[in-house]
Amino acid sequence: MRYYLLPLVLLLSFLVVLLPGCEPKEDIITTDSSARLEFTQDTVKFDTVFTSVGTVSKRLWVYNRNARAVRVSEISLQNRPGVTYSLLVNGEPTLTARDVEIRGKDSLLVLVRATIDPTPSDLKPFLVVDDLKFRTNGNEQVVKVLSYGQNAYFHNQEEIRRNTIWKADKPHVIFDYAFVDSLVTLTIEPGTRIYSHAGAALLVGGTLRCNADFRPTAELKPTDRNFVRFQADRREEQYQDTPGQWGGIWFLSSSRDNVVRFTEIKNSAFGLLVLNPKILRPFPSVTVENSVIQNISSAKQAFTNAGVQIALDGAALLALSGNFTARNVLMANCEQYAVEGLLGSSLQLDYCTIANYTTLANRLTPSVILASSLKINNQVKTAAPSLTMRNSIVWGSMREGEELEFVDGEQYAGNISISSSVLKTKKYDNTATLGQRKNGNILNPTEGPGYLFKSTPLRFRGKTLDFQLDTLSPASNKAVPLPGLTRDLLNRSRNSTTPDIGAYERVNP
Template sequence: MRFLLPMLLVFSALLCLLPGCEPKEDLVTTDNSAKLEFSADTVLFDTVFAQVGTVTKRLWVYNRNARAVKVSEIRLADTNPGTYSLLINGDETRIANDLEIRGKDSLLVLVKAMLGPSATENKPFLVDDRLLFSTNGNEQDVKLVAYGQNAYFHGPEEHISRNTTWPKNRPHVIYGVVVVDAGVTLRIQPGTRIYSHAGSVLFVRGTLRINENTNPSAELTPTDTATFVRFQGDRLESFYADIPGQWVGIQFDSCSSRNNLVRFTEIKNASFGLLIFNRLNGPHPRVTVENTILRNISGEARSFGGGSGGQSFEGAGVFGISGDFDLRNCLFTNCGEYAVRGIGGTYNLNYCTIANYTPIFRRESASLWFTNELADRRAAVPNAVRVTVDNSIIWGFSSQTDDELFFKNGNTYRANLSIRNSILRTKEYSATMDVGDKLGFNNNGNQVGIEVDPKFKSSPARSFGNKFDYRLDTLSPASNKGVFNSAIPRDLLNKTRSVTAPDLGAYERVNP
């Protein structure tokens, strides 16, 4: 008996040397009925900027057969030579030979596209190819399709040193830091699209004028492309459409930037939408913002101005350190830290909608947040904060706060605060009058409501998905509760406001 176990082990080893003991999945079949299957019949690249590489796409090649197959060749048809490149088994190649795929196993092929300029100049163009597979005499293919677009490229250390207009005939792509020099004006035509690479900044030392002479004659649609200038990240795959923090934002220099105007504009995917960093409290830059949407804004703590005494700041739709902002007909939504944050400076909001639900963030701060404290250890004392909110909706939801409004040390600059004819989500300031250091803004009968749901047409609180409409529902308590301002006779989409009883917020109510 003592020799039985060693004999069994030897016998088992000998059996494994026989052909019949080789695992079936390792046996290579030459049957021409053994074909491959693919995770997709077409590898599709969304719009790709000419001369800029795309994100890598994955194609899985499946062997559904019980036995292994040998792929004698994988290659590009090269219908458009030099456009597509492959990565197979870690090697960048255009042709791969004699690749074995075990039974019931798969192979991963990575595909990238690099498009050259098209003769169509300013129009989108299509560049296609085929990825060919030869297996046991079978010829199979997967289509490769990329939609290309020529673009103007700016950066990475570009200085705009003379008055310049960015035309709308092609997209503009910003890489790195693009500086508008002091004394220089950059104008942007209606309908222009600006795509910003990771870490990029448009730094305005001079003047930025967007849509300065645009006066549409008719009401616009939410998807208007002829009028609105749109800033966003340069990752054009649908997955990135609503991802914040893909680029830094637009910064205005505190020393020399003046007379800035941002109209009919959408700014999204940034860490900061519009930023004034005036740490030394010099002359205040002023930015007028009209008919503008700031969405999907969030950023990690960041330092500005060549260092700020160790102080860093989180993202915000509008962020001012001793800067002045006039905000009219503006929508703020999905701002992960702040919609508007002011450390000193003047902030005038009229007919604005703050709909800051932030469903993908754990937001712990109020959407509107102000203080008169020092910006950092080296800062001068900021001017007292001045805040005016008229005909607006300050709303949103965060599981971490019951307030979308906060004034730090507000009692020390109470005389500079005015909130009228607005809906507010706040418990901190829900009293009808000030009591000691506790401020109350539900006073003089001029508030439409504290903690009164404005009832948007659709929002994360009322519907599913990620496409929301912050115009007012037909039963909204914000309807017909505003005070007409002749300087702002139309809403964000250029719809005429009621002279006798306009609606609150950025949108005049849609008719039932």
Template sequence: MRFLLPLLLVLSCITVLLPGCEPKEDLLTKDSSAVLEFSTDTVKFDTVFTSVGSVTKRLWVRNRNPRAVKVEEISIESQPGVTYSLLIDGDAATTARDKVIRGKDSLLILVRATIDPTPSDEKPFLVENNLRFRTNGNDQQVKVVSYGQNAYFHSAERLACNTIWKADKPHVIYGYALVDSTCTLTIEPGARIYSHAGAFLVVKGRLRISPNYRPTGEVKADDRNIVRFQGDRREKDYAELPGQWGGIEFDASSHDNEIRFTELKNASFGLLIYNPYNRQPRPKVTVENCSIRNISSYSLDFASGGLALQGAALLGLSGDFTVRNTLITNCWEYAIWGVQGSVYQLDYCTIANYVYAPPGSSSSSLIRLTPSVLLSDNIKINNQTRPVVSPQFTMRNSILWAQPRLTFDGTSQDELTFLNGERYASNINISNSVLLTKQYTTGPLSQDKNGNILNPTEGPNYLFKSTPSRPRGKAYNFELDTLSPASNKGVPLPSLTTDLLNRPRDPATPDLGAYERKNP
């Protein structure tokens, strides 16, 4: 008997060492349902790197399964200006393989970002990458976001009331920046706003851009006092690429918005009023001395309203726009799209909707199937047609032109479309404007009156100084050519005595469009 106890101890040890008796948490599973969980879905390096180069963040990788899993690969790629490394089990690398996480256990990964603090016009403000995990045939990702330049960062931020965005440093929007319904955001002249992919500035209250700016002389296109919105990618290939960020959205409670001396480019939407249930009073946006260009979007679903929307420089769902001295160009779907009660007042505007790819692209011209301006008096929400509300459209001393394009049914090109227009014909008032339209040369909605110039034969060649179909130099220029049919065809509007660039207009016979032609 005295040998029995030692024998039992030996047998117990041998039993533990047998493969069939290996602890459950050490047994590997190859089940594809055995996925990983993470302590966060985004590792964010929210320190602004202006003088210090690197910082480290923690990420816990959890295995909730009762058995062990083998992570076949953990990897992350570096980006220009940002170098990433991982620290796993004391090893620093950008890639690790065959890491085993026991059942009901976790793995700690230290993610280190080293960012070049040297300022550069080519370096993006935000760098987004993916930390990748491959386990049992499953590919999982954790976003890694790094701020690469000195700026004000607004990440899914509800702004404090009566916020002022200063011009001393750029502002960067990640996700969204929200102006609440009782609040006002004021943006100072010269501010720069860069938005990450898909980001929106959402205005439930009021937005005021350069409300008190009164220039005393000519404001050239590169003037430092112009407020500029664009995507956060700074590389040259992105300089004129549409659809890089969402745009500015005004919700149903928004009111008394004022946007002056502003350039907005490279978005899915320029200015979007989203009031699909026609809440009263309707949101109002006044736009003065602005440029909106490079606008495009695939259809976007607004889940709350059951709507699919295409890109537009000015998109009004039951909202009112007053637009003066403004240029709209390169909109791949619509320049203006208004439905169900939208009110548009356009004075001295140029819609030069040439659709062109950025310089260096394989195509210099793209196909657009939609008219530049489309208005309708109804809308469907969740497949139900809302009550008919007639839109209003007034255009004075303006230009609506575009390059030739395809149509769905092979008919003549028309850049002006009023769906169900006969029901609100009395709400349409276009005068002293150049129009590219075949549909409205005759009939009850004819625009061959009120001093309008329809389809001038010299339009494609001499309307503007430089276009994609008639390029002169590296940049397109939508000021009037010396032989333009729009020269001296306007009627003076007493409240508007200067053009987009703040140059004085001829007091007797002003030019049409956003630009008054300078005398040689």
């Protein structure tokens, strides 16, 4: 039999010799537009102390998961002013690399270099963001590159598991999150500046004492350096008043005895959020005093942790089975709610000003809302909330003129007490059970001749906003003195017999 096979073997060997060499599949370049790249990270972060280091390099691995090779037509940076970025591709320094081939199932190492003047020219931290672009088969994919130009404390997915003090000597920058463990206290010193990257949040499972021990002895200016200030890390002019740039401060179900004083929180998805969706008792509690919360987003946020699925709208103060006590607090320019109390939450507002003027032309939500029921994990949970409001203002740009909403309020009407306050509401003007034309309240005053506030977006476009009371404001001298609350948001003495309604005591010129 083997003699018959020998001619066949010889013939096959001859054909193999004549055939051209076959190119491996992983070297054949595909032009399919679905052949996309993958990256080790979506952001290259230079969180180094640039004030002491001139040039730093970071690695970015680029993966071709496709079976065939791809040709990256261009790898480039925009090089915006502030920091000089450069690339090292296949060992070659360049600003733009073209026609870079990556074999199938292979990878490419790109080194990104940032060069900055190590001499600090500005005491403020600044963020420089660039786009590292990859163009492949008509697709453009972008990896963000960001750098900070000042010495700072960086908190990148940091878990704080012992009592900690955030000092004011350098700014603090939060990436993703900083988490305060239960039974642990985070203390933030007067004058501390906290900058959060997109989507980042401060999560408090223990206790937050933010400027809790600051005791001013004189009148403060709104720009006083002793205020603690939370904001986003984008410092460009167009981002100064943009809501929703970072997550806010979230108090979890294990959190207790939190104090936030002389603090500004701005440009976030939430200002202060108590998140207790399992309605665990005792409820987390937060005391807020002499603070400003403004420019809060309207975007709905989904929460899926710990077996809980829930979606919440942005608010300056949002309590989900939690307790807030707010005194001398300004809540301004929220794109949706300013105060939201859900599922058994208890809210006490004394000398607060809610001035909810928004960039949204069609805001349809009231500034203050209470609700006794909420869908969690597709099941409706029910618990009656409560609200005590004294000497406060609830106002805003709602077109229908309604800045109050008590969802199913007849069921918990006994839990609502509002007195000596200025309210913008038509719904609760004449209703018997929930009507608020009583207890010294002032409902729907006209905006002239005495305006409520010195400057609003509707009254003076382009002028610096000022929610202190105007000269002839209907809120002047209409409050009832409250024990222990003899000073306003800026630590000015209140009239001892007829103080002003709201967070600010009017100062005579």
